[in-house]
Amino acid sequence: MTRTDPDSCPGVLRLHQAADGPLARIRVPGGRLSPEQLQALAAAAVDLGDGNIELTSRGNVQFRQVRDAATLGERLTEAGLLPSATHERVRNIIASPLSGRVGGWTDVHPLVPALDEGLQADPRLAELPGRVLFTLDDGRGDVSGLGGDIGVHAIDENTYALLLAGKDSGIRISPSEAVDLMLAAAHGFLELRDGQWRLHEVPDGSAQLTEHLLTSRSDLTADGEPLELAPRQDIPIGWLNQDDGNVALGAGVRLGSLPARTAEFLAAVERPLFVTPWRSVVLTDLDEWTAEQVVRVLAPMGLIFDANSPWLLVSACAGRPGCAKSLTDVRADVTTAVDSGRVIPTGAPQFPREALDADDIVAAGRQHWSGCERRCGRPKGHVTDIIATPDGYRIDPGAA
Template sequence: MTRQVPDSCPGVLRLHAAADGPLARIRVPGGRVEPEQLVALAEAARELGDGNIELTSRGNVQLRQVRDAGELTGRLEAVGLLPSHTHERVRNIVASPLSGRIGGSADVHGLVPVLDAGLLAAPRLAELPGRVLFTLDDGRGDISGLGGDIGVHATGTDEFALILAGHDSGIRISAADAVDVMLAAAHGFLDLRGDDAGRWRLHDIEDGADRVAELLGLSRGSDRVELSAAQDIPIGWLDQDNGLVALGAGVRLGSLPARTAEFIAAVERPVFITPWRSLVLPDLDEWTAEQVVRVLAPMELIFDANSPWLQVSACAGRPGCAKSRTDVRADVTAAVESGRVLPPDPNPPAPQDIPLLDATEVTVAGRQHWSGCDRRCGRPHTPVTDIVATDTGHYQSSPKPT
């Protein structure tokens, strides 16, 4: 697949001209944000943006309606959120949020800063499109199914499967070699991509995964890890293997108010942003965890795994997107608050199109994604019911797998 235009994925130095104003996307490798960084993001959101920090499906963050790009750049540089002007858009690294704390075959969080440093140290890798995604899965299968370009999937305490274009390549590597091999695969992608700026992802290149594997020159076994996308958001009280507690918190439609972010930062623990637009606050003792829930639950963070808010996602909609046919987020909020987002059906009906419905009539069970147009931006990789706005102002709902 070759597109006619180069990748225009936004960053901090190249803002996206959204309908409601400039949008900045800030890369957060591994989703890890330190307390002082979260404070800086909250202050920037309130003083330079619309007052919210948007969480993305790659564990990054966005600020909308940015009023002073230069000031934002300086603030992010001061707290380490913009370590490079040349490589800022290529630092797309997602990792299993609970790795090293709860379950998993290997702790992949230690690979994140090493991979990030390797990307920053290679001048040529600044040429990677901003869409390229690196994935680090600790073996539980929560990350490898996200359709990344280059990644590793733990198959033992010191063995990883090399993932290329979202599939197991058959190559097995050690933890010590994992980052070097991923970086070599990134160079291989650029070799195959050549001057074709329309090839944004590895799967855009015919037989791209096999060709990169051949360039690496590593032996390939016959065993393959079966990968699938899973919507298993870590929510609520999570007992860590070391006796401490992690808290998983959902964020309504992935939009975190600046004031709430400042309260989270006051816990003085690192925060992990997940690819499901939620948060993990790790390494808490039980008393602290209880106080965090007591304070943050009334601020609309979601600690209940059965909340209907965890069943819904949505594109930006109006007024943020000029292509959207309606204010999608207002419509989905009304659906949740009026009880029209139902629990998953254990015996779902066969997929079928549902007639056009007014926004106030849409009632759907289970995982669903609301879109303001046929592009369906932000649609998760897991099976969902698509609820898409039409030109008539109604919605067309159609259950279909990814």
């Protein structure tokens, strides 16, 4: 696939003109936010946006209805969330959220700033499309199946597999080599691409890039046993005992929209927070008493600490009024479906149906509601699609 139009992925310095106003996307490498950064985002959401912090499927955040882009850029720069004007859109880095705290072969979080700094230090890499995604998986398999372009996956404490276009390249490297090889792969992608935004769009992109790396480095081989990297829905929810005796709390966020007021309460806990690619958050390094108080205060405010909540089964595109292409307000429809008990964990096998009113939809398991056929924001893996058409909703069950 050769793209004829330029990459239009939004950032802070180049906004997307959505139907409900300008949209700004803020990269958060590794999903990590300090309490001060989270507070700065909450304040900016109130002062300059619609009052919410939207969480994206890449562990980034975005604001809708931005009223003053220049002031937003200044505030984010001051908070350390916009360290580069030239490279701001290419800092798409997902890391296993619980790495170094709960399980995993190794802690991948120290690789995040190293990779981020390497990207920003190289003028050529500013040319990467804003949709290129880097993944760092500590071996648990939570982010390697998300379809990244360039990634590493720990297979033991001292070895990473290099992933290209979401597939195992067969190349094995040490932790000390990981960042340099990922940056080399990014350069290789720029040499191979012919207008494509993603590596998987390049014909035989993974194989071509593997060969490019092997040719450029005589010490590399690609003879590792292939890894199977299926998409998984590993939302860390609830009480999570850390390896060091502290507690992490995973909290779902309804349709990925975090009210600024709730974010302020999270920031007040004064602990590191991670935004996950499943549109949830993980608050880390808590003692048990503090963790109990967080749940007591924030559960009534809408954060989801129950892993069995139906809210964790649903996702949705922006819908109306945010998207001009949407045929309906899908977020209102899915909210009504959850509140009325029509989103259920399991049920009888579903079959395709068409021309349904929103109130007639009952669906089981993971489901994505879309305002049009584009299905924006659809998660990876096995999902039932609920799609708005001119004649009503259509259910496409079991799509992968």
